[in-house]
Amino acid sequence: MRCGVDEAGRGPLAGPVVAAAVIFAQVPAGLDDSKRLSEKRRAALVPAIKAHAQAWCIAQASAAEIDQLNIHQATLLAMRRAVEGLGMIPDECIIDGKFVPPGLACSARALVGADAQVAEVSAASILAKQWRDAEMLRWDKVYPDFGFARHKGYPTAQHLAALRRVGPCVIHRYSYAPVAQHNLAL
Incomplete structure (x- = not known):
């Protein structure tokens, strides 16, 4: 059984x-790289992915872990957590990108562009993107000054203006230069 792994954020x-x-136990129709799908289409695919999956898991590395480890290592950590959270060991993992998380209990290979080529990776791409976007909507309610519901934490003009105006909040990545230059101790 093949496992697909991808990240968002x-x-x-x-x-x-x-x-x-x-x-997957059975591959649902309509899968593609999450970046090629509208938000509405991604949302519609999530229940089909979960219903057709033999196993699925969503995991994360927090902003604090990103600051501690760096984004590359934190991404690999989140990927390893997702694979470990499946509740079963796949025969093989296909990871979107250039790097395989260390410490996996199965065979794994990295494949650039796998999110557009391998159904399991496309599905992982969609689940990760939808979960992260929903998480940022939740944070928008806690920190409405930043507009997380609109930009999902990306460095838009609105987000950068909010950083200048109120300084960073606890979910900011303090090791990132645009945040570090506005860090006004919480």
Whole structure:
């Protein structure tokens, strides 16, 4: 059985990096790289992915872990957590990108562009993106000054203006330069 793994949220200034792992019992129709799908289409695919999966898991590394480890290592950590959370050991993991998380209990290979080529990776891409976006909507209610519901933590003009105006909050990645230059101790 093959497992697909992908992440969402490497580039934002705030929030976790999220990874998902998916093993299908049967592949649902309509899968593609999450970046190629509308938000509405991604949302519609989530129940189908979960219903057709033999196993799936979503995991994250927090902004604090990103600051402690760096975004690359935190991404690999989130991916490893997602695979470990499946409740079963796949025969093989296909990881979108150039790097395989260390310490996996199965064979694994990295494949650039796997999110557009391998159904399980496409599904993982969709789950990770949808979960992270929903997480940022929750944080928007806690920290409405930042507009997380609109930009999901990415470095937009609105987000950068909010950093200048009120300084960073607890979900910001303090090791990222645009946040560090506005860090006004909480």
